[in-house]
Amino acid sequence: MIKAILCVGAGSCLGGMLRYLVYLLTDHLRIHSSWATMIVNIVGCMILGVICGVIDKGGNISNNLRLFLVFGICGGFTTFSTFINDGFKLMRGGEMFYAIGYAALSIFIGLALLYCGYLLGRKI
Numbered sequence: 001m002i003k004a005i006l007c008v009g010a011g012s013c014l015g016g017m018l019r020y021l022v023y024l025l026t027d028h029l030r031i032h033s034s035w036a037t038m039i040v041n042i043v044g045c046m047i048l049g050v051i052c053g054v055i056d057k058g059g060n061i062s063n064n065l066r067l068f069l070v071f072g073i074c075g076g077f078t079t080f081s082t083f084i085n086d087g088f089k090l091m092r093g094g095e096m097f098y099a100i101g102y103a104a105l106s107i108f109i110g111l112a113l114l115y116c117g118y119l120l121g122r123k124i
Helices: 002-028 033-057 064-077 080-092 098-122
Strands: none
Touching: 002 033, 002 064, 033 064, 033 080, 033 098, 080 098
């Protein structure tokens, strides 16, 4: 049990650091932080899809590696709560059209990339 918790913790730490690097990059490029959140969420969906596809295909992934990748890295990298907060900030700022577009694009692209990643993972 301790080993599993450490696997999740190590992956979460790495995922959080990667997410922060995306925020630094978008800030450096003067891109609104909502886009950084969308980027990490859709990329995270793709990564999660690949992992799940490999696992479902019968890929030889240990439980600890699965915990590290799925709950750790993907869980630490993606930011659903931040996604919701960014949408709320847009709504609160009177930008309802952008809030709806931001949410719809994040969900649609995320689902599409998760599916693509799943198919890719099944081929690995």
